[in-house]
Amino acid sequence: MEIITSSKAMQERALQLKKQGYSIGFAPTMGFLHEGHLKLVTQSLQENDVSVMSIFVNPLQFGPNEDFEAYPRDVERDKKLAENAGVNILFLPERTEIYPNEPSFEINVKNRTGVLCGRSRPGHFNGVATILIKLFNIILPDHVYFGMKDAQQVAVVDSLIKDFNFPIELIPVETEREEDGLARSSRNVYLSDEERSQAPHLYKGLQKGSEAIKKGEVNPSSVIHIIENYIKTNTNGKIDYIEILSFPNLDTLEQIHGKIIIALAVKFSKARLIDNIILEIHS
Amino acid sequence: MEIITSSKAMQERALQLKKQGYSIGFAPTMGFLHEGHLKLVTQSLQENDVSVMSIFVNPLQFGPNEDFEAYPRDVERDKKLAENAGVNILFLPERTEIYPNEPSFEINVKNRTGVLCGRSRPGHFNGVATILIKLFNIILPDHVYFGMKDAQQVAVVDSLIKDFNFPIELIPVETEREEDGLARSSRNVYLSDEERSQAPHLYKGLQKGSEAIKKGEVNPSSVIHIIENYIKTNTNGKIDYIEILSFPNLDTLEQIHGKIIIALAVKFSKARLIDNIILEIHS
Structure with a gap:
């Protein structure tokens, strides 16, 4: 498994892959991987020549009173899990690689956000949209894989791709559950x-x-x-x-x-x- | 010269060109072409395999009291000028091709807009950013060409490309002038x-x-x-x-x-x- 930490190097690698005619599947994550994330990879491997996973805990999608600092992280364990799952390229940027400066642009998601998590986490999906536009442009995927546990995120990504004409197909992947039915989540710990x-x-x-x-x-x-x-x-x-x-x-x-x-x-x-x-x- | 009016067809054509290894140069315009626009094309032709021009008067970048309705239009003349300039593909979408629905996302340009035209035309650059993200994703250019007459637009596009990691190089092109020094502009008529x-x-x-x-x-x-x-x-x-x-x-x-x-x-x-x-x- 190739590990890339620089946005520029990741984009150059993606451009090179596209030039060689390879299709790219992409599973964006915030790490602390569980079966749900790995299932995204499994499906990506079936449908693409190269599968990229990103791990980045995006500060922009956490509210001031939310758990950005406390969000569980274990990069060494994640690397092993990703490699075992078959990830070809792991994109693992530092915060300064993604946000070298204060962003000059704010994205305001107007539709599909006045309900569910959008209502209880104001600004959350604005942060999600910002990081995804960036990651889509860095990784240049043909297919992106999102878990259905966050169904509202799937709905917002669906309209992000359509509204901004990204040449990307969204593949929603069924929620992975524990044997007793609990949806897999990094926060379960x-x-x-x-x-x-x-x-x-x-x-x-x-x-x-x-x-x-x-x-x-x-x-x-x-x-x-x-x-x-x-x-x-x-x-x-x-x-x-x-x-x-x-x-x-x-x-x-x-x-x-x-x-x-x-x-x-x-x-x-x-x-x-x-x-x-x-x-x-x-x- | 190929004329494409559908966003989907334009994107498919661009994807096909990229797969074949061709580089794409792109000059976005609002039409009523003059020497300034044609100079963008001339430079694009020197630096790319395929040169695309778009003509679209973007309602989102006009304020309620501005000249959207009155903005000069002459598509038949533009087609001839574009063809003579050597444009390979003219992207000429209707409004419904670009905005089939009310946009779900608002872009708020925070930097470089509290001065110059940004101050006297509030919201103008939000509209510019929105249409450019869309056009960049539809046309997938390697190089984009903008005239320096709208230097603030060049500055905003520069930060749009950097902030959102578009795999695109911005090429600012010197202002084209009449013999007496007046900057060429569609509004001069x-x-x-x-x-x-x-x-x-x-x-x-x-x-x-x-x-x-x-x-x-x-x-x-x-x-x-x-x-x-x-x-x-x-x-x-x-x-x-x-x-x-x-x-x-x-x-x-x-x-x-x-x-x-x-x-x-x-x-x-x-x-x-x-x-x-x-x-x-x-x-």
Whole structure:
């Protein structure tokens, strides 16, 4: 596995690969890799000549009271996991390589962000859009791989690529779960033992909601109440949001129909977890 | 000359050219072509395998009280001029090809815009940045050509390319002038005969300022007064601004030194003209 730390060297390498006619698959990560990240690589390897992973904890997408400093990091372990997964090039820039100066441009994401994490993390997706424009231009991928656990990120990247005409195809990859159903997340390490045993109930709650919808419930509030009660009964987590929206437009719904997302965020003592289910309802 | 009107077809053509190993030079324009635009093409032809010109009057970079509707257009004449200049591909999209929906993202240009045209045209460079990110991704150029008449645009594009890591080299091209010194501009057609005879004094005023600096004047205000008096005496135009700044950072200067720009904007009855001189002063 090739490790590149300079933006210029990475871009030159990508340009060289493109000139040689190779396709590039790209999985952007913030490191502390888990099965979910590695699954992105597995799929990229199947669909591209060269697979690039980036590890960069992007300060711009953390709010002032969020966990940028505390975000888990273990670069040496990540290098081994990436190499074992088959990553061809690991892009591992320092902060000064990505932001040598204060950025001259601010990106304001107007659509698909007034809901879900966009509402509880103002500015988060502006930071995500900024780093992705940069990474797309440095790595020049044909395909980019994003996990569906952050479904809103997938929705925003979808519109970023379309709105700015990037010559890139977005490949959303299904959420990777522990055996008990908990969505894999770098932040899971911050759960206490008790919280870890409760955390699978987030997904179980989503499944309860999904079952109700499949049985014919069309009222979003009723479904949300089912999930809310289930999570309150089975965990000590503090519900940040439970929402049912159209996907990928993330519009609010009077009635449940079409392609929809049931998404939630729950705060435990040191970790805020997110999860979702997407389903298609044709009445 | 190939004419392409669809964004998708243009991008596919560009990807195909890149795969074949061709370099692409790109001159973005708003049409109503004059010698200044054609000079961009001439230089692009010398430095690239394929030269692309775009013609698109970008609504996003016009303010609500500006001349978007009145901006001069003559596509049939432009096609002939572009073909004669040697343009290989003319990208001529309709508005709906570029903005099929309301944009989901706003770009806010924070640096280099609180001065010159950025101050008198709020939002202008946000619109410029938006269209350029799109055009860069559609046309995938190796080199982009911009005229130095809009020096602030050159400065903003310089930081756009660096900040977002576009794999593109910016080539600023010297301002093309009429024989009497007036900078070529699509808006010159809106000058009355009297204004047209006065307009060369904008450049003459800049030259007066430049001479004073070369003779040792280091105080920006003194130089600005010289230019201001000259223009007020010799034209009926209304001065929008006369400024002396560092270039390309566009910082204000206590004392004139290093690489600087003397720039002005003057409003005539139906046309607002800009011009500038860049010079390097080593004391």
